[in-house]
Amino acid sequence: MSNLKKYPLIEMKGVTKEYSPRKRFFSKCQNKVLALNSIDFSIEKGEIFGLVGQSGSGKTTCGRLLVRLEEPTSGSICLNGEPINKLKGIGLKTYRSKVQMIFQDPYQSLNPHLSIAETILEPLVVNGLGNAATRREKVLHTLEIVGLSPADDFYDRYPHQLSGGQRQRVAIARAIVLDPDFIVADEPTSMLDATIAIQLFQLLTQIRKRFDMAFLFITHNLAAANYLCDRIAVIHEGHIVEVNTANNIIQHPEHPYTKRLIQVQPGFDFNG
Amino acid sequence: MLKNHYIQRFLKGWKIFIQNPLGKMGVVILVVFMLMALASFFVPHINPMYDPMTGIDPDIKISTGPSLTHLLGTDNVGRDLFAQLLEGAKVAFIVGLSSAFFSIVIGTVIGMVSGYAGGMVDTILMRMADIIMVMPSLVILLILSSLFGQFNIWIIVFIIAIMRWPAVSRVIRSQTLSLKHRPFIEASRVAGASHLRIIFRHIMPNVLPLAFLYMTFRVTSAILVEAALSFLGFGDPSQVSWGMMLQWVWKSGHMFQAPYWLIPPGVSISLLTLSFYMLGRAMDEVLDPRLRKEGQS
Ligand SMILES: Nc1ncnc2c1ncn2[C@@H]1O[C@H](COP(=O)(O)OP(=O)(O)O)[C@@H](O)[C@H]1O
Ligand SMILES: [Mg+2]
Numbered sequence: 043m044s045n046l047k048k049y050p051l052i053e054m055k056g057v058t059k060e061y062s063p064r065k066r067f068f069s070k071c072q073n074k075v076l077a078l079n080s081i082d083f084s085i086e087k088g089e090i091f092g093l094v095g096q097s098g099s100g101k102t103t104c105g106r107l108l109v110r111l112e113e114p115t116s117g118s119i120c121l122n123g124e125p126i127n128k129l130k131g132i133g134l135k136t137y138r139s140k141v142q143m144i145f146q147d148p149y150q151s152l153n154p155h156l157s158i159a160e161t162i163l164e165p166l167v168v169n170g171l172g173n174a175a176t177r178r179e180k181v182l183h184t185l186e187i188v189g190l191s192p193a194d195d196f197y198d199r200y201p202h203q204l205s206g207g208q209r210q211r212v213a214i215a216r217a218i219v220l221d222p223d224f225i226v227a228d229e230p231t232s233m234l235d236a237t238i239a240i241q242l243f244q245l246l247t248q249i250r251k252r253f254d255m256a257f258l259f260i261t262h263n264l265a266a267a268n269y270l271c272d273r274i275a276v277i278h279e280g281h282i283v284e285v286n287t288a289n290n291i292i293q294h295p296e297h298p299y300t301k302r303l304i305q306v307q308p309g310f311d312f313n314g
Numbered sequence: 315m316l317k318n319h320y321i322q323r324f325l326k327g328w329k330i331f332i333q334n335p336l337g338k339m340g341v342v343i344l345v346v347f348m349l350m351a352l353a354s355f356f357v358p359h360i361n362p363m364y365d366p367m368t369g370i371d372p373d374i375k376i377s378t379g380p381s382l383t384h385l386l387g388t389d390n391v392g393r394d395l396f397a398q399l400l401e402g403a404k405v406a407f408i409v410g411l412s413s414a415f416f417s418i419v420i421g422t423v424i425g426m427v428s429g430y431a432g433g434m435v436d437t438i439l440m441r442m443a444d445i446i447m448v449m450p451s452l453v454i455l456l457i458l459s460s461l462f463g464q465f466n467i468w469i470i471v472f473i474i475a476i477m478r479w480p481a482v483s484r485v486i487r488s489q490t491l492s493l494k495h496r497p498f499i500e501a502s503r504v505a506g507a508s509h510l511r512i513i514f515r516h517i518m519p520n521v522l523p524l525a526f527l528y529m530t531f532r533v534t535s536a537i538l539v540e541a542a543l544s545f546l547g548f549g550d551p552s553q554v555s556w557g558m559m560l561q562w563v564w565k566s567g568h569m570f571q572a573p574y575w576l577i578p579p580g581v582s583i584s585l586l587t588l589s590f591y592m593l594g595r596a597m598d599e600v601l602d603p604r605l606r607k608e609g610q611s
Contacts, residue, residue, distance in 0.1 A: 109504050138506045151497040155519035164515075165505035216501065 049123030050084035051256050052108065052141075052224055057081045057117035059103050059280075077103040079280040080117065085224070088254040090246070092271035092288065094264055094303070100280040101260045102146070105226040108258065109143045110134065121224075139169050142217040143226040147233050148209035152201040158185075158212050159197045165220045180219060187252075188215045189245060207238035211245070218249060228260045243270050264307050268292050276300045327600040337596030343589035347403050347582070354400035364394050366401035366554045377566070379574050387574045390566045395559075399578050402556035406586055409471055409540045409555070414532035416475030421482025422525045426513050428483065429490030440487070443480035451477035452542055459548040467550040470543065474536045482528045489521045523601050530594035534587040541583050556583050 059078040077100045085091040093101050106112040108119065110126065118125045121137065129137050142165075145151035152161055162181045166172060172180065185193035188211040201209055210230055217225050227246065231239035247270065249255060261267050267274050268288045275285040276299065284297040295301045331337045354366070363369040371384070374392035378384065386395040428439040455473055459465050465473070493499060494517070502512055543549050544557025545564070556579035563575045 111500055111503065135506045138504060141504075143501070143504050145497040145501060147497060151501050153498040153502075153516050153519075156516075164502060164507060168506045168508070168511060213501070216505065220505075 049120070051087045051089075051122065053084040053120045053123075054081050054104075054108075055118050055120065057104075057107060057114045057119060059100070059107060059112065060115045076280055078107070078114075081277075081280075081282055083275050083282060083285060085256050085258060087223070088250065088256055089273065090250055090257045090259055090271045092267035092274035093258060093260045093277055094262065094267045094274055095277035096262060099277045101262075101277060102228055104277070105143060105228045105258060105260055108224075108226050109141055110137065111143075135169065139165070139220045140223045141226070142220065142222045142224075144210070144213050144217050144228065144230045146229045148206050148213055149233070151213050152209055154201055156200075157197075158190075158199050158201070158204075161201075161212060162215050162219055165216060169220065171220075181215075184215045184219045187218070187249070188212070189241075190215070206234050207242065210234065210242060214242075214245065214249070218253065218255070221253065222255060224256045224258070226258045226260070229262065231266070232262070239266070246270065264292065264303055276303065330600050331596050334596040334599055336592040337599075340589045340592030340596060343585055344593065347407070347586050347589070350400050350403040351407050354397070354404045357397050357400055363392075364397040366393065366398040367552070369393060369397065377568055377572050377575060379572075386578055387572070389559075389562060389575060390568065395575055395578065398554050398559055399556070399582060401554045402559060402579060402582065403586070405467070405553060405555040406537050406540075406583075409467065409474075410533040410537040410586075410590070413471040413474040413478070413536040414529045416472065417478040417532050417536075418482055418525050418529045420475065421479035421528070422486050422518070422521065424479065425483035425486025426490050426517050426521065429487035430494055430509065430513055430517065436487075439483070443483050446477060447480040447484075449477065452539055455539065455543055456546065456548055459543070464548060464551055467553045467555075470540060470550065471536070474539050478532055478535060482525065482532070485524060485528060486521050489524055490517055493517055493520055527594060527597050527601055530590045530597060533590045534594075537583065537587050537590075556580075 057078055058076070058080050061075040061077055063074070081100075081104065083091070093104060095101050103112065107114055110129070114127065118127055120126065121140065126137055156164075159178075159181055162184060163177055166177045166180060171177070182193040182197065185191065185196055190196045190208060190211050196204075196208075196212075201212070204212065214230075230246075231242050234242070243266070246257065246259075250257060259267065259270055264274075268291075271288050273285065274288050274291045275282050276291065276297065277283070278299045283299050284291065284295070286294075286296075291300060292304065295304055332341070358365040358369065361369075363371050371388060371392040371394070374384075374388050377388060377390045379387045381387065384394050384396065386399060388394055389398070424439055424443070428436045451474065454477060455470070458473065499512060499516055502516055507515070540549070540555065541557035541560070544555050545560045547561055547565070549555060549558050549561065551558075559579040560576070563569055563572060568575055
């Protein structure tokens with residue numbers, strides 16, 4: 043078994059994503075948007091990996107590719123060494139139960155017509171896990187984990203009865219209820235106050251410790267990434283310009299763009 | 315507890331709705347017609363001569379004006395006009411609500427599928443909707459019934475529904491388009507939900523209020539189409555309806571001699587369709603916060 047190659051949990055190999063604008067009559071210019079240009083990185087089991095860049099640099103696109111909401115134009119993405127590009131049907135469903143996402147805007151990511159319980163139950167229901175009683179237990183347990191307690195109290199509420207921070211906790215609960223190996227967190231606190239952001243960071247750290255889940259933590263805030271991440275990749279106009287441990291990125295930035303980012307973000311405000 | 319949320323929403327909507335003068339008036343008229351429709355079930359039991367279709371007053375051989383035994387008078391064979399008017403209310407509700415309901419169901423499902431699927435499916439369904447939308451439903455019904463003879467009332471209901479889904483499906487489709495890239499839909503996809511589940515579990519509750527709004531407008535048009543069809547002599551001859559009453563008053567040559575026969579069904583058609591229209595307008599306001607007065611939320 044020693045000759046078996048050890049694969050990283052998730053790996054992007056030369057991934058490029060081009061958005062082509064809609065074809066229109068009489069319009070000759072067909073400038074395509076190159077959202078991601080030959081991206082390479084890999085994330086280990088249980089690691090929090092930061093992806094830092096300005097708005098429009100391609101961070102969200104990267105996260106959406108990882109959860110298969112979008113297909114790469116070229117390149118491949120592998121989970122435990124297995125390419126996921128071609129997955130369909132059962133294979134895709136299995137992949138999705140291992141890879142989850144937390145979206146940026148908690149006011150948009152919860153269906154206003156579903157109760158908190160119905161929202162968190164959905165991943166369990168569509169994957170056919172457990173029966174009504176065990177699912178209920180699982181949801182209550184998960185609510186406690188994300189700090190919505192007493193869980194009974196939140197179980198039957200609706201999103202409009204919750205604050206932004208509480209909604210994002212529900213979104214986190216939905217992401218972890220299947221015990222995935224990997225979670226994409228796309229600027230999960232950029233819509234929230236700094237104090238709430240810090241609480242959520244602490245929650246993510248706890249979850250990582252407890253369940254050994256890996257995260258891709260997307261942010262435009264280097265300070266937030268430094269607080270939370272083991273390693274950081276800096277992305278600029280669809281290119282990864284530098285990958286290093288969080289400490290090294292902050293203390294010994296190599297790429298001029300990273301240096302500039304550090305200069306313009308001196309404060310430790312946590313609106314990651 | 316679980317459905318509390320819907321009840322709360324409903325009560326809140328109802329409050330805004332009933333504060334609106336159009337909504338209030340629409341509800342009042344509607345309640346009057348509903349009572350009439352209910353009364354139609356009891357009137358024949360008072361006296362068999364009050365049966366709207368077969369009840370004939372043995373003493374009367376020609377159309378007579380209002381009297382104590384016949385509140386609105388009788389038609390030319392001695393049938394009670396008030397009983398017919400009550401029966402007409404019942405039929406208008408049945409025709410209006412059921413064909414509106416069918417067209418809303420068809421339109422909502424096609425609109426959601428079309429908007430969600432996009433591509434070829436969308437193109438085909440929407441071209442189909444365009445084709446049906448430009449066909450005048452009354453003319454089509456006239457042609458069909460002159461080809462196949464007079465239709466049963468349920469076939470008329472069904473044809474009206476088939477003719478009237480496209481407008482609904484367009485509205486529901488555009489609503490679906492604006493929903494399908496919302497993060498909560500994508501979150502559901504990431505969780506592994508199937509397309510069918512996303513359409514019926516996540517999109518449908520969000521478009522249903524709009525579908526109900528359109529239902530009130532569909533009721534109006536279904537009642538009008540059925541009335542016009544009956545008046546023109548292509549209705550279900552075994553079924554009393556307001557349009558049928560107008561057809562009989564015309565055919566028996568009493569159009570200008572018997573206002574007590576002509577006016578009640580005419581006014582009823584106008585008032586009932588108007589009340590559904592007013593309901594729809596008032597509901598519009600509940601659903602679209604931009605139309606509300608200040609201070610309501
Ligand atoms: N669906 C899309 N169609 C066309 N262009 C897109 C689409 N999504 C993103 N883009 C473009 O791709 C680039 C990267 O976007 P995004 O990944 O959202 O950046 P970030 O999350 O870092 O702000 C931007 O230039 C954006 O305009
Ligand atoms: Mg983004």
